[in-house]
Amino acid sequence: MTVSGVISRLEGAGIVNPKQEALWLMSHAIGATHTQLLARDSFTDDEAGKIEAVISRRVSGEPLQYILGVADFYGRDFAVGPGVLIPRHDTETLIDGVKKVFAHDEAFRFLDWGTGSGCLAVTILLEFPNASGAAVDVSGEALSYARENAERWGVVDRAEFGDNGGEFALIVSNPPYIPSCEIAGLQREIRDFEPTLALDGGHDGMRYYRELQGLAMMRLKRGGYLVLEAGDLGQVRELCGMEGFTLAGKILDGGNFPRCIIMRRN
Numbered sequence: 001m002t003v004s005g006v007i008s009r010l011e012g013a014g015i016v017n018p019k020q021e022a023l024w025l026m027s028h029a030i031g032a033t034h035t036q037l038l039a040r041d042s043f044t045d046d047e048a049g050k051i052e053a054v055i056s057r058r059v060s061g062e063p064l065q066y067i068l069g070v071a072d073f074y075g076r077d078f079a080v081g082p083g084v085l086i087p088r089h090d091t092e093t094l095i096d097g098v099k100k101v102f103a104h105d106e107a108f109r110f111l112d113w114g115t116g117s118g119c120l121a122v123t124i125l126l127e128f129p130n131a132s133g134a135a136v137d138v139s140g141e142a143l144s145y146a147r148e149n150a151e152r153w154g155v156v157d158r159a160e161f162g163d164n165g166g167e168f169a170l171i172v173s174n175p176p177y178i179p180s181c182e183i184a185g186l187q188r189e190i191r192d193f194e195p196t197l198a199l200d201g202g203h204d205g206m207r208y209y210r211e212l213q214g215l216a217m218m219r220l221k222r223g224g225y226l227v228l229e230a231g232d233l234g235q236v237r238e239l240c241g242m243e244g245f246t247l248a249g250k251i252l253d254g255g256n257f258p259r260c261i262i263m264r265r266n
Helices: 001-011 016-029 034-038 045-059 063-069 089-101 117-126 140-152 178-183 206-217 233-240
Strands: 070-073 077-078 110-115 131-134 160-161 168-173 219-229 243-250 258-265
Touching: 001 016, 001 045, 016 034, 016 045, 016 063, 034 178, 034 258, 045 063, 063 070, 063 258, 070 117, 077 117, 077 140, 089 117, 089 219, 089 243, 089 258, 110 117, 117 131, 117 140, 131 140, 140 178, 168 206, 206 219, 206 233, 206 258, 233 258
Parallel strands: 110 131, 110 168, 131 160, 168 219
Antiparallel strands: 070 077, 219 258, 243 258
16 A cells, blocks of 8 residues: 555546545544655555555545544634535635624624534634524434534533523524435435435525524514525525525625625614
């Protein structure tokens, strides 16, 4: 087994950045730096076995983040693994959306609905030191990751895990929004490994947006904000026309799509 051989295997499996991933995976497997790996022309049987274990998982289509156990979000590492949605950089626009309507030192209470890894809740708590928040999810596995990440970043004392009632100044969510009929056509890494529960938004992709609208009408303070990730232009149009709310802003992602929709409760 050689570094070049591992790169070739990943390249043959269709991995977009085979050299970088080879170094990440091999480093994770045996604890060597990238420089040390590139200087090696052979590995012990024990090292080769550990490397083979992680490379086989990646070649099978398992996401890199699950194998490494972490995913980057807003410049920070978050613990992830099978059973929890992997944070996406597009979702970082929701943090930018919250920054658009709340000052850095403002004290407010928020709800992160469908928290998953807790990347949104934890990041808001880190970016807004006087905020407190509740992270909720139907998946107990996801909530355990959210708690782990809150502890990792030292904000667990300002976080609730579950809905303990009361009103919120902000509800933020990246809900499942992919129409059920499109799940089968997703990339293998997503379709076969990430939780369908965190992806499937019902027949039109709007099921959970409707739930969020109802929740916000009951639990969001008047003048409070609903900050949501949108999946397509049809969803953007529907969210912008949400009854009982006024559009307060949009944040574009790297592809100039209005990924974050900010609605203010009338």
